[in-house]
Structure formats: C-alpha cells, structure tokens
Amino acid sequence: MLLIIHNIGEHNSLFLIAILLYLIAAVTALILIKHHKLCNIASNIICMAAALVGAAASLIKIFTGTTQTNSFILQSTIPQLSMNIRIDTLSAFFVLCLSVLVFSVSIYSIGYISHYYGKRNVGLFNFLYVSFILSMFLLMIAGNSVFFYIAWEAMSIISYFLVIFESEREENLRAGKLYIIMTHLGTAFLLIGFMMMYSYTQSFDIFGSSAAIPAAAKNLMFVFFLIGFGTKAGVMPLHIWLPQAHPAAPSNVSALMSGIMIKTAIYGMIRFMFCYLQIQDVWWGVVILCVGIVSTVLGVAYALMEHNIKKILAFSSVENIGIILIGLGVSFIAFAQNNEFLGGLALVAALLHTFNHTLFKGGLFLSAGSIQYATHTKELDKLGGLIKKMPITALMVLCFSLAISAVVPFNGFVSEWLVYQSLFLNIGYGGGGLNILSILSIAALGLAGALAAACFVKLFGISFLGLPRSDNAQKAKEVPATMNIGMGMLAGLCLASGLFPGFFIDIADKVVRSLTGLSITANLQGGFLNATAPLVVSGNSIAPLEILIVILALIAGALLIIRLIGGKYIERKYGTWDCGFEALNSRMQYTATGFSKPLRIVFSILYRPGRKVEIEEGISSYFPTSIKYKVWTEPIFEKYFYNPVLNMVSKISLKIINTVQTGSIHAYLIYIFIAVLTLMLYNRLA
Amino acid sequence: MSNYLDALSVLLLISAFVLMGNKRTNAYIKSFKMQSILIAILTGVMGINSLLKDGHVDMLVVCAVVIGIKVIYIPYLLNKTCKNVAYRVEKDFYFNIPILILGCCFIVVFTYFSLSTTTGINSGNINMQVINSVSLILIGLFFMISRKKAIGLIIGFLVIENGIFVTALFATQGMPFIVDMGILMDILVAVIIMGMMAFRIDEKFVSTDGNKIKDLRG
Numbered sequence: 001m002l003l004i005i006h007n008i009g010e011h012n013s014l015f016l017i018a019i020l021l022y023l024i025a026a027v028t029a030l031i032l033i034k035h036h037k038l039c040n041i042a043s044n045i046i047c048m049a050a051a052l053v054g055a056a057a058s059l060i061k062i063f064t065g066t067t068q069t070n071s072f073i074l075q076s077t078i079p080q081l082s083m084n085i086r087i088d089t090l091s092a093f094f095v096l097c098l099s100v101l102v103f104s105v106s107i108y109s110i111g112y113i114s115h116y117y118g119k120r121n122v123g124l125f126n127f128l129y130v131s132f133i134l135s136m137f138l139l140m141i142a143g144n145s146v147f148f149y150i151a152w153e154a155m156s157i158i159s160y161f162l163v164i165f166e167s168e169r170e171e172n173l174r175a176g177k178l179y180i181i182m183t184h185l186g187t188a189f190l191l192i193g194f195m196m197m198y199s200y201t202q203s204f205d206i207f208g209s210s211a212a213i214p215a216a217a218k219n220l221m222f223v224f225f226l227i228g229f230g231t232k233a234g235v236m237p238l239h240i241w242l243p244q245a246h247p248a249a250p251s252n253v254s255a256l257m258s259g260i261m262i263k264t265a266i267y268g269m270i271r272f273m274f275c276y277l278q279i280q281d282v283w284w285g286v287v288i289l290c291v292g293i294v295s296t297v298l299g300v301a302y303a304l305m306e307h308n309i310k311k312i313l314a315f316s317s318v319e320n321i322g323i324i325l326i327g328l329g330v331s332f333i334a335f336a337q338n339n340e341f342l343g344g345l346a347l348v349a350a351l352l353h354t355f356n357h358t359l360f361k362g363g364l365f366l367s368a369g370s371i372q373y374a375t376h377t378k379e380l381d382k383l384g385g386l387i388k389k390m391p392i393t394a395l396m397v398l399c400f401s402l403a404i405s406a407v408v409p410f411n412g413f414v415s416e417w418l419v420y421q422s423l424f425l426n427i428g429y430g431g432g433g434l435n436i437l438s439i440l441s442i443a444a445l446g447l448a449g450a451l452a453a454a455c456f457v458k459l460f461g462i463s464f465l466g467l468p469r470s471d472n473a474q475k476a477k478e479v480p481a482t483m484n485i486g487m488g489m490l491a492g493l494c495l496a497s498g499l500f501p502g503f504f505i506d507i508a509d510k511v512v513r514s515l516t517g518l519s520i521t522a523n524l525q526g527g528f529l530n531a532t533a534p535l536v537v538s539g540n541s542i543a544p545l546e547i548l549i550v551i552l553a554l555i556a557g558a559l560l561i562i563r564l565i566g567g568k569y570i571e572r573k574y575g576t577w578d579c580g581f582e583a584l585n586s587r588m589q590y591t592a593t594g595f596s597k598p599l600r601i602v603f604s605i606l607y608r609p610g611r612k613v614e615i616e617e618g619i620s621s622y623f624p625t626s627i628k629y630k631v632w633t634e635p636i637f638e639k640y641f642y643n644p645v646l647n648m649v650s651k652i653s654l655k656i657i658n659t660v661q662t663g664s665i666h667a668y669l670i671y672i673f674i675a676v677l678t679l680m681l682y683n684r685l686a
Numbered sequence: 687m688s689n690y691l692d693a694l695s696v697l698l699l700i701s702a703f704v705l706m707g708n709k710r711t712n713a714y715i716k717s718f719k720m721q722s723i724l725i726a727i728l729t730g731v732m733g734i735n736s737l738l739k740d741g742h743v744d745m746l747v748v749c750a751v752v753i754g755i756k757v758i759y760i761p762y763l764l765n766k767t768c769k770n771v772a773y774r775v776e777k778d779f780y781f782n783i784p785i786l787i788l789g790c791c792f793i794v795v796f797t798y799f800s801l802s803t804t805t806g807i808n809s810g811n812i813n814m815q816v817i818n819s820v821s822l823i824l825i826g827l828f829f830m831i832s833r834k835k836a837i838g839l840i841i842g843f844l845v846i847e848n849g850i851f852v853t854a855l856f857a858t859q860g861m862p863f864i865v866d867m868g869i870l871m872d873i874l875v876a877v878i879i880m881g882m883m884a885f886r887i888d889e890k891f892v893s894t895d896g897n898k899i900k901d902l903r904g
Contacts, residue, residue, distance in 0.1 A: 665839070666780075666831055666834075669827065669830050669831045670831055672827065673824075673827050673828065673831060676824065676827070677796065677824075680796070680797070680800035680801070681796075681800055683800055683801075683804070684799060684800040684801075684802075684803060
C-alpha cells in the first residue's frame with residue numbers, strides 16, 4: 001500500500017505532532033508492558049504532552065484560521081481509502097475539549113491506575129486507553145467519511161474493550177455486550193447515511209457540497225444520522241447502554257467516555273447535519289429539540305432514582321446531552337427560518353455546554369473513581385462522612401456538583417443561561433406551535449435543573465456528609481496527590497470559565513463565526529467579566545462574578561441584621577439530640593432511597609414504583625427479627641420497547657437456527673449448490 | 687487441436703456421469719482415476735501443442751505431475767483409506783441413480799443456459815468446452831450432496847477440483863506454471879488429511895456417514 005502525504009493549505013503540523021505523540025505513548029505502553037509502574041507513568045506523561053500539543057494546536061487554529069482548513073492527505077492505493085485529515089475551527093474546538101480532558105485524566109490516571117499494579121495488565125490497559133484517545137482525535141479531524149467511519153468504529157471497539165476491562169465481573173460483560181450491540185446498531189445507520197452520501201455525490205468528502213442530494217434523500221439521511229449519532233450520544237430512547245457501560249468501565253475511562261466520547265456524536269451531528277447537509281426544514285430542529293427535552297427531563301429523573309454513583313452520573317450525562325441538543329435544536333430551527341443571530345447564539349450555547357459538560361462530568365467521574373479508589377464501592381448507601389476523610393476530594397465534588405447544577409459562579413450556569421436565552425428569544429420568532437414548544441422547553445429545562453440540583457445534593461450529601469455507613473467508608477483515606485491534581489485542574493477550569501465566561505464564549509463564537517460567518521459576541525452586552533445577554537432582551541444581562549459578590553454581600557448583610565436585631569445569643573456546643581438512645585449511629589441517617597422518596601411519589605406516573613416489605617416475626621409482632629424493605633422503579637423503555645423487541649428477535653433467531661443450521665453437511669452443501677445456481681442464473685438474466 | 691479438446695471435454699463430462707452412476711465406493715475411485723487420466727491426456731495434448739508452437743515445456747511437466755498425483759498417488763491413497771475403513775454394505779445415496787443422472791442432465795442444460803451469453807471467453811462464440819467443464823464442477827458438488835459416506839464426499843470434492851482445473855485450462859489456454867503446481871500440491875495435502883479424517887471418523891463413530899455429524903450438534 002502506497003502512502004503519499006500531501007500537505008495543502010497553511011502549515012500547522014502541530015496536529016500531526018500530537019498524533020505522533022499519542023502513537024508513541026501507545027507503543028511505550030506496549031514496550032514497557034512488564035514494568036507496570038514505569039509503563040503507566042511514561043505513557044501517561046507522553047499522553048499529557050500530546051494533549052498539551054493538541055490543545056495548543058487547536059487554540060492556534062481557533063484564534064488564527066477563521067475559514068481555512070488545514071489538510072493532510074495520506075493517500076493509499078486502495079480506492080476511496082485515504083487518511084484525509086482536514087481541520088477547521090469546529091474540529092479544533094472538539095480537539096480542544098478532548099485535549100483539556102485528556103490532560104487532566106492522564107494526570108489522574110498516574111495515581112488511579114496504581115491499584116492495578118501487579119494485578120492487571122497495566123501495559124495493555126494504557127495501550128487501549130491511548131488508542132481510544134487517538135481514535136477520538138482522528139475522528140474529529142477526519143476529512144472524508146470513510147476515514148471518519150474507520151475512526152468511529154475503532155473508537156467503539158476500543159471503548160468496548162475498556163468497558164469490559166474488569167472482565168471477571170458478570171455485570172461488566174453484560175454491560176459491554178449491550179454497549180457493543182447498541183453502538184453497532186447506531187453505526188449501521190451511519191453507514192447507510194455515508195453510502196447515500198456517496199451514491200448521490202460520488203464522493204466521501206465531508207467538506208464537499210451536498211447540493212446534488214435531493215430533498216427527500218436529505219431528510220432520510222438526517223433521520224439516519226440522528227439515530228446513528230443519537231445512539232452514541234445516548235439520547236433518551238437509545239440511551240440504555242449508557243447507564244450500564246459507563247459504570248462498568250474503570251473511572252478514568254468512564255470520564256473520557258462521558259466527557260468526550262458521547263460528544264463525538266454532537267460533533268458528528270454538527271458536522272454532518274449542520275455543515276454538510278445544510279439545514280433544510282424547520283422540523284429537523286423541532287425533532288432535535290424534542291429529543292433533547294425528553295432526554296433532559298427523563299435523564300435527570302432516572303438519575304435521581306439510582307444509588308450507584310456512576311449510574312447517577314451516567315444518567316446525568318443523558319440529561320446534559322439533552323441540554324446540548326436543546327441548544328442545537330433551537331439553532332437548527334432558527335437557521336431554517338433564516339434567523340441567523342438566534343441560530344448562532346443557540347449554537348454557541350450548545351458548543352459551550354459541550355465544553356462545560358466535558359469539564360464537570362469528566363471531573364465527576366474522576367471523583368467517583370476517587371471514591372471507589374478509597375472505599376472500594378460505588379454504592380451511595382455504603383458511603384457517608386467522607387468529607388472528614390477526604391476533604392480535598394469533597395471540595396472538588398462540591399465544585400463539580402455546583403457546576404453541573406448550574407449554580408453561580410461555576411460554568412454550568414453560563415451555558416445553561418445561554419440555552420435559556422436562546423429559548424426565550426425563540427418564542428418571539430417562531431409560529432404558534434413553535435412558540436408553545438419553546439415555552440414548554442423552558443419549563444422542562446427549569447424542571448430538569450431543579451431535579452439535577454436535588455440529584456447532586458443527594459450525591460454529595462449521602463456520600464460526604466453524615467456518618468460512614470460501612471467499614472470501607474470508615475477506613476477511607478485521601479487519594480494520591482496526582483489524582484487530586486487531575487481533578488483540581490478541571491475544577492479550576494470550571495470556576496475560571498464560570499467567572500470569566502467572556503473568553504470561553506469567545507472561543508465558541510469564533511467557531512460559530514467560521515461556520516456561519518456571523519459573530520455573536522459583537523451583538524452581546526457586557527464585557528470581559530460578563531456572561532452576556534442579547535440586546536433584544538433587556539435587563540437580563542448577567543454576570544456571575546457580580547452575582548457572587550451580591551450574594552456574598554446579602555448573606556453578610558443578613559447575618560449582620562440578625563445579629564443586630566437578635567442581640568447577643570449564647571452558643572452551646574453539644575451533640576445532636578439522639579431521641580434518648582445511647583448514641584447516634586449511621587442507620588439513623590437518611591438513605592439514598594429515602595432521600596429520593598418524595599420525588600418518587602410526585603412522579604410516580606413516570607417511575608411506577610413498587611415496593612415489598614418482608615418481616616420476619618420474632619416472639620411478638622412488636623419485636624420482629626428482621627425487616628426487609630425493597631423498592632424499585634420500572635424502566636419504561638426497557639420494559640415496553642426493548643424487551644419485547646429482544647424477545648421477538650431471539651425467538652426468530654432460535655427458529656432460524658433450528659431450521660437452517662441443522663448441523664448436516666449435506667444441508668450446507670445444498671445451500672452452496674443453490675447459491676451457485678442462483679448466481680449463474682443471475683449472470684444469465686442480469 | 688480444437689477437435690481433440692472438444693472430444694476430451696465431452697469425455698470428461700461423460701466420466702462425471704459415469705461416476706454419478708456408480709454404486710460402490712471402489713467404483714468411485716476407478717471412475718475418478720479414469721477422469722484423471724482424461725485430464726492428463728488433455729494437459730498432454732495442450733503441452734505438445736505449446737511445445738511445437740512456442741517451445742514451452744511447462745504444460746508437459748504439469749501433465750507428468752497430474753499423472754503422478756491424480757492418476758497414481760491419490761487413487762492409491764483413497765484405496766488405502768477404503769481398506770482401512772471397515773466395509774459395510776449401506777445404501778450410500780439419498781435418491782436412486784436414474785433421478786441423479788436426470789439431475790446431472792438438468793445441470794448441464796442449466797449451465798449451457800446460464801453461460802451461453804457470457805462474452806469474453808473464446809471471442810463471443812459459445813464455448814462448449816467451458817460449459818462442459820463448469821458442468822463438471824457442478825456435478826462434483828451434486829455428487830457430494832448425493833453421497834452419504836465420507837469417501838463419496840472426498841471424491842466429489844476432487845471432481846470439483848478437477849472441474850476447476852479443466853475450466854482454467856480451457857478458459858485461459860494454460861495457467862501460469864506455478865499456479866498449477868500450487869493447486870496440485872494443495873489437493874494432495876487435502877486428500878491426505880481427508881483420508882486420515884475419514885479413518886478417524888470411522889473409528890469414533892463406527893461409520894463414515896457424513897450425516898451422522900449432526901449428532902455432534904449441541
């Protein structure tokens with residue numbers, strides 16, 4: 001196979017250097033496979049260097065090249081198979097997200113993977129880890145859909161191996177199986193989309209023109225891409241793999257999966273629907289918006305019912321993908337109606353939330369990893385009181401939780417605020433139906449926001465506050481410094497981009513400007529410190545820093561007033577009242593289940609909760625020997641959609657296996673014979 | 687020379703019919719031997735032709751190897767396998783012989799029907815030689831389907847291979863030497879392995895009925 005490298009356009013070979021560094025890291029992991037510690041540290045440090053180079057390259061790209069695309073072509077002699085690298089600002093933006101996350105996760109991994117030393121194949125793990133990152137990197141800079149598809153498949157398969165890395169657990173294998181089936185189902189739809197792309201335009205070029213594709217085919221391709229990318233993103237009816245696979249993977253991998261892998265689907269949506277197909281109808285946006293709303297509300301609703309930290313986080317990822325899709329949907333609607341300012345704003349919101357979610361969800365999964373590292377459990381009901389044992393981790397989790405709940409002054413607030421803004425703006429522009437949809441989505445987003453806050457109060461409160469609920473939690477120790485540094489970087493970035501959103505909005509805006517030729521920041525109010533609001537909605541401009549100062553001032557003022565009015569009061573330090581028992585113990589606390597009980601009742605139509613109480617009676621009914629209380633919620637999609645379909649498929653497959661695969665050589669020979677005859681007949685008739 | 691080749695291709699086809707009409711395993715081997723002799727003659731004729739025309743001896747070497755492997759050594763191996771496998775009188779086929787012969791006729795007609803419009807071989811003329819040799823392949827496959835015992839399956843496989851070899855010869859007037867030799871070596875190894883397998887299967891299952899492999903299925 002002959003490989004020729006063409007270099008077209010401006011010379012920014014930093015991207016190639018980053019790829020090379022990742023390759024070196026992968027090879028290093030394999031070379032040092034016998035020396036666990038050395039292998040882990042070396043490959044992670046090279047990975048960090050690669051991430052730094054990648055981040056620098058993408059920042060340079062975003063801030064210098066507005067419309068030009070860097071291009072490297074590795075041509076092979078096989079037709080249509082060329083490694084065609086093209087980088088525009090959109091690719092650069094996602095590479096930036098990837099690099100930031102990879103940098104901190106790699107620092108974290110140096111400490112985290114240490115519990116594998118001598119027990120598992122660390123070299124293999126690091127090799128898979130690096131190639132997983134590399135496949136995502138290549139996917140984001142692919143210039144033709146064949147290369148994109150190869151990178152996409154590589155990403156899916158490598159992540160499957162990472163999901164089942166701790167393969168001795170039955171549930172991990174099951175999760176992996178579900179994951180690989182679902183992801184291939186989605187990929188099949190993508191493949192059909194790419195084939196259609198080629199059959200109409202005779203080219204796999206992603207950056208080419210889609211003018212030759214008829215409208216009906218475009219609509220069909222949109223649907224295929226939505227299903228294909230939606231499966232990877234984990235949007236609501238297709239999400240079932242996500243809450244299984246993310247908890248099964250090692251935590252640094254689930255941070256990458258949730259932080260950036262599901263975002264590759266967002267990249268794909270923007271790249272293929274927005275840039276390639278061009279938005280054709282309003283209904284495209286409406287569909288995306290509706291999918292987004294459903295994912296947002298149901299995602300967080302299911303997150304509330306989980307007791308496994310990583311499952312909570314996984315469902316919360318579904319919610320946040322929903323928020324991103326809401327932004328994307330509004331942007332599609334607006335562009336379809338030639339309302340470019342609003343479209344740009346919504347797109348900025350979606351991109352910014354993508355970046356923010358990468359930061360805080362990556363961080364949260366890392367924190368879950370730290371908790372697991374220290375306590376060897378992911379179950380909320382076995383944790384408690386960790387704030388005293390792991391104060392630094394607790395601080396980080398608090399930061400991330402505030403960020404994901406969109407609380408000032410963290411970054412989640414900024415992007416969600418922009419999403420709200422675009423929804424509010426959309427009310428004025430659309431027709432009657434669209435207006436109502438926008439209003440409903442605002443309400444839904446509000447509901448989801450409140451539920452998310454409740455969810456993370458639960459996560460933080462149950463695991464870090466109160467008394468330890470198990471021995472493991474009792475014996476927990478602070479995790480190694482590298483892990484905290486990795487998380488600290490992400491937490492710092494969360495705070496920084498919350499306090500100074502102008503800079504980060506500007507990055508997203510540069511991307512949008514290069515895609516649409518329209519700048520949002522020029523039309524926004526506010527300056528350096530402000531998360532901004534559009535001119536048309538007056539009086540809504542917001543500045544997290546100012547709000548923070550105001551809130552602090554208000555709290556200080558309130559305390560002062562209480563002090564002034566109430567006069568002097570006597571402080572008494574004393575243990576909490578324990579109802580006359582001897583001492584408080586951990587069983588007197590709220591459990592995770594108990595905490596979410598009110599919501600389970602309020603939304604019982606959604607959860608369909610069931611419960612079962614088993615009492616083993618002792619000498620009298622007042623002194624039972626044991627009481628077992630079991631509560632469960634019903635997964636709607638699994639029960640009413642996936643299970644029936646699965647049963648049907650397995651029934652049909654069994655039937656076919658019994659009739660077709662009889663095990664007789666002669667039957668198989670007859671199949672061959674008939675196939676040959678049919679082909680010959682086809683040769684004659686065609 | 688074309689006359690010789692036409693005649694040989696028809697004779698090859700007839701040998702396949704004869705094989706299909708055989709009832710006993712020993713007779714299979716004899717028919718196969720006859721078919722191989724015909725192929726050896728065919729390569730010999732082509733070899734002499736190319737020697738006179740271009741001065742190449744490749745085809746004659748192939749002819750010698752065909753005689754060595756297909757006419758002498760493989761039938762010898764098969765006979766040995768037959769002797770090793772305990773002889774049992776069993777009905778070896780699913781349908782009776784006349785129906786099988788009719789099936790073969792249908793195959794020839796079908797091949798003629800499907801290949802008669804194929805261009806590119808023999809400059810647009812209907813090439814009877816190719817049709818006969820493709821029929822040979824299909825009859826070989828049909829033979830495999832119709833026979834139960836392992837020895838029948840092996841012979842059917844060898845007939846398919848003969849057919850492919852002959853088709854290649856007719857379609858291209860002689861393949862590259864190295865390809866021919868490679869194919870012959872492959873077939874030799876395949877027969878040795880299959881012979882051993884048949885022996886083992888007989889030892890384990892007290893029969894070489896291929897259909898009994900079904901019992902292995904879980």
